[in-house]
Amino acid sequence: MELAEFRAGLDRWLDDNEAALRPDPDKSATLDGQMAHTNTVKRLAFDAGWMRYGWPARVGGLGGSPLLRGYLGEALAARRLIEPGPYSLTEVLAPTMIDYAPAQLAAEMVPQLLRGEETWxxxxxxxxxxxxxxxxxxxxxxxxxxxxxxxxxxxxxxxxxxxxxxxxxxxxxxxxxxxxxxxxxxxxxxxxxxxxxxxxxxxxxxxxxxxxxxxxxxxxxxxxxxxxxWAVAMDILPFERSTALWHRGAYLHRRLQDLLDAAPDGSLSPRDVGAVLEQMYAFRARSRQTQYRLDAGERLGPETSIDKLMLGIAEQSLYDLVPAALGPAVVSAGDREGRAWRAEYLYSRAATIYGGSSEIQRNIVARRLLDLGPDR
Ligand SMILES: Cc1cc2nc3c(=O)[nH]c(=O)nc-3n(C[C@H](O)[C@H](O)[C@H](O)COP(=O)(O)OP(=O)(O)OC[C@H]3O[C@@H](n4cnc5c(N)ncnc54)[C@H](O)[C@@H]3O)c2cc1C
The missing domain is CATH 2.40.110.10 (Butyryl-CoA Dehydrogenase, subunit A, domain 2)
Structure with missing residues (x-):
């Protein structure tokens, strides 16, 4: 299936199935609820076929470009139907499992991950x-x-x-x-x-x-x-540092819009918002390029450290707007939405650590991409 056809069909399905896919706000306030709901969405999307596109038939997929599975993650995250963290583990672990596991093991296990029957x-x-x-x-x-x-x-x-x-x-x-x-x-x-x-x-x-x-x-x-x-790890980490973050970028765009909607007039300076938008679009442009390289059959490698660095910068600049937009109290208390902002603000500090810290990504860029010599 072509990307344009996939996008149109998926968007229609998401509109039609909004009620079943939307998380229950009470349950999704806990990690237990978020994990369960993310798996429910994966199951519904798998059974309707959408979760199977972009994965090979030998692991229960329907084939097609990896851009298709990228758009699925993007659409689910932008509509806030899944949690970006738990959802990303599929993109982190499944490609390498397909490449390195004995064929029978991959055929048995990967569909269970895609369908949300299992968490890895x-x-x-x-x-x-x-x-x-x-x-x-x-x-x-x-x-x-x-x-x-x-x-x-x-x-x-x-x-x-x-x-x-x-x-x-x-x-x-x-x-x-x-x-x-x-x-x-x-x-x-x-x-x-x-x-x-x-x-x-x-x-x-x-x-x-x-x-x-x-x-x-x-x-x-x-x-x-x-x-x-080590070869397995070097295969997993580039996915963790790039394609697994594509839908996270879409989530950040959605959260910037939510923040602009919630912020009282005049609380945010256009210049600050513009600077954040610039970081977010820079990440999106870089990440899009990586998606297309994967689609062209390229093997992802150390250049994905740039994607990871840019995501960390974009995510932290976005959440740095939160205290200015909603008041410093939001980082210590509040209603359900306030607590969500607080959690995301604090979690954004981890964006420069998980998947390899920003210092390590800069070392990789310096040593492996720019050939600036070994660590001292
Ligand atoms: C939210 C979250 C989820 C995670 N999930 C997983 C997971 O599912 N599985 C998993 O295996 N791991 C996971 N991690 C761990 C993550 O990969 C590590 O935290 C990360 O690689 C840094 O390692 P460390 O915590 O041991 O810090 P350290 O390696 O001790 O680093 C401490 C500090 O020193 C800096 N530093 C270290 N070495 C150098 C150097 N050579 N040059 C310059 N600076 C350096 C680092 O940048 C960092 O600032 C997760 C981490 C977070 C925050």
């Missing part, structure tokens, strides 16, 4: 190894039937809801750094896994500590080859 999480960061991911120590040892995992992950988003985890583990020596890492697809209900949610400053337990004590993982859950986990 990304087990990369560990205490002390967030930016320095190549030094991770969560260990996988070979057993007769597969692997045994011991160690800890941290900042694992939505792990308390997750059915599966794409886990980076150490199989070689720590000295072997990037070459001793192996990626595994782990069932989160395996004996030996303990998940402890962490409270964030916006009062949502969005990410977790995850402990692995002698967790058995079958041999057929290997993603790629043993020792190829």
């Amino acid at each position: 999480c990304q087990g990369f960061s560990e205490p002390g190894t967030g930016s320095n991911l190549g030094a991770l120590t969560c260990r996988a040892t070979r057993t007769e039937n597969g692997w045994r995992i011991n160690g800890q992950k941290v900042w694992t988003s939505y792990a308390q809801y997750a059915d599966r985890c794409v886990l980076l583990s150490r199989t070689g020596t720590v000295e072997s750094a990037h070459n001793g890492i192996t990626a595994l697809f782990v069932d989160m209900d395996s004996p030996g896994i303990t998940v402890r949610p962490l409270q964030t400053m916006h009062d949502v337990a969005e990410f977790c500590e995850v402990f692995f004590d002698d967790v058995a993982v079958p041999a057929d859950r290997l993603l790629g080859a043993e020792g190829q986990g």
